[in-house]
Amino acid sequence: MVQIKGARNIWLDGNKVEKPAEHAAFRGTFETIKQLIKLIDDGKVGFYDESVQQNVHKAFLIPQTYEQLLEKREAYETWASKSYGMMSRLSDYAYTLITGYYIDREQLSVYDATFAEKITNYFELVKRERRLVTTAIADPQMDRSKPITERADHALLRVVEQREDGVVVSGAKMIATGAPYVDDIIINTPYSKEDGQEQYANLFIVATDSPGLEIICRKSHAETDRELYPLASQFDEMDAVIIFDNVFIPNERIFIRGHAQGATAAHRHQQLNMLAHYQTVVRLATKLKFVAGLATAIAKSIAVDTFLHVQQKLGELYMQVDTINGLLQAAETEGSVEGSAYKPSAVLLQVARHLGTQYYARAMSILKEIGAGGYTQLPSTVIHRFEDERIEALLHRYYEGAATSAQDKTALFRVGWELVGSEIGSRHDLYERFYTGDPLRIQALFFENYDKGWLDERLETFLNSLTTTVRQDVFV
Ligand SMILES: Cc1cc2nc3c(=O)[nH]c(=O)nc-3n(C[C@H](O)[C@H](O)[C@H](O)COP(=O)(O)OP(=O)(O)OC[C@H]3O[C@@H](n4cnc5c(N)ncnc54)[C@H](O)[C@@H]3O)c2cc1C
The missing domain is CATH 1.20.140.10 (Butyryl-CoA Dehydrogenase, subunit A, domain 3)
Incomplete structure (x- = not known):
């Protein structure tokens, strides 16, 4: 039996959605995700992972060879073709980001000594629990012209309280596609940070049932009639703004904590992954x-x-x-x-x-x-x-x-x-x-x-070919 918990504080049309899996705006997509997750037990999409003793998505496979890379392609193709490429943030993307961080864990430990251990633990957890994950990076569109230092305090997600067991953050992120369906969201920051901007410089993965985390959905495009709306009835992924109203992030979910260069390196890692x-x-x-x-x-x-x-x-x-x-x-x-x-x-x-x-x-x-x-x-x-x-x-x-x-x-x-x-x-x-x-x-x-x-090389060869002698030959 495939269980999808979904997120907690989901807001749609001004109301809190108490049972998203039963709500007309989300029901069809919940069903599609359920069908997709079943595919993990199929050899094309999943592989048996010794460390968690069950099949996991091949997005988690660390390819050693060209042939293994092709295995990943088959898994992505099979997964994507179920929604004709219309759903794109159904965790396979986020899984590859997590796998990328796991592969380069020692490199990123330079910025936070706990990185390797924490990402290893999360890598195992997400596979074992088949957690669904998406990602949100950009800050809300307020005043894009200003440098970080001159933006309003609430324009950037920031740490408002340091605690021994974690941090409390406030602010917002846009956009998180698929947010109502997932268990976790990878949160990073898009701009290069400098020393002195540590309160903005964190890479963490927040659970969507965290108190104070509010998921503000755009208008639903979902329909319930499959015959009339074959796409909208099955594949509306939903996009949301995530508001953090004093959300506690425990230490084990903070991978880079208050490190300007580290947060920038983690963002680059995502961009270049x-x-x-x-x-x-x-x-x-x-x-x-x-x-x-x-x-x-x-x-x-x-x-x-x-x-x-x-x-x-x-x-x-x-x-x-x-x-x-x-x-x-x-x-x-x-x-x-x-x-x-x-x-x-x-x-x-x-x-x-x-x-x-x-x-x-x-x-x-x-x-x-x-x-x-x-x-x-x-x-x-x-x-x-x-x-x-x-x-x-x-x-x-x-x-x-x-x-x-x-x-x-x-x-x-x-x-x-x-x-x-x-x-x-x-x-x-x-x-x-x-x-x-x-x-x-x-x-x-x-x-x-x-x-x-x-x-440069080509141009240099050409320019060098135009020696004084040649030019004289030509123009005499
Ligand atoms: C449907 C949808 C789903 C998305 N899902 C996700 C998701 O799941 N996760 C996620 O992390 N992100 C997601 N995104 C967000 C996406 O990453 C951003 O939309 C993208 O980075 C562009 O940023 P922006 O929308 O804030 O536009 P802006 O950065 O505000 O740009 C608006 C306009 O201003 C110009 N502009 C802004 N700043 C500059 C500058 N400094 N120099 C020159 N020109 C500038 C841009 O060229 C553009 O024309 C999604 C976006 C969409 C539309």
């Missing part, structure tokens, strides 16, 4: 594949795939999928053993992640252009629910496709509308643009960190 990026790119590929398949089926259903420009647009979608898959494969084969793990190539995964922020928006645009007015021609319910048989018969006639029944054609367009026109669809468009951080600054960071050696 190739095993975590690997999971996100596998998930992205799954979603793009789903969209490409749907766009093709919609085009076929009304036979617009016969037109050249539609063929070109569908071709573009296939190229998106093949580009991301190609980058994934290259990242796998160009990986290397670093420390105790075989890790995929960082640069190629960063490229794939960044392309994803543009590809998804483009894919939505193509889906709109192909389906066109068909999305708004949908009757407000499925055809077989019409109470008048005469009208139902008329709908079967006038909603039919080229070689597709009215029932099948409207079902396809319904999914299309969920992606391009519904609230959950808009949320996904936003998610793909921003989930990896601000794409603008990430690309600029790519420039900064890029190994530009080969660019």
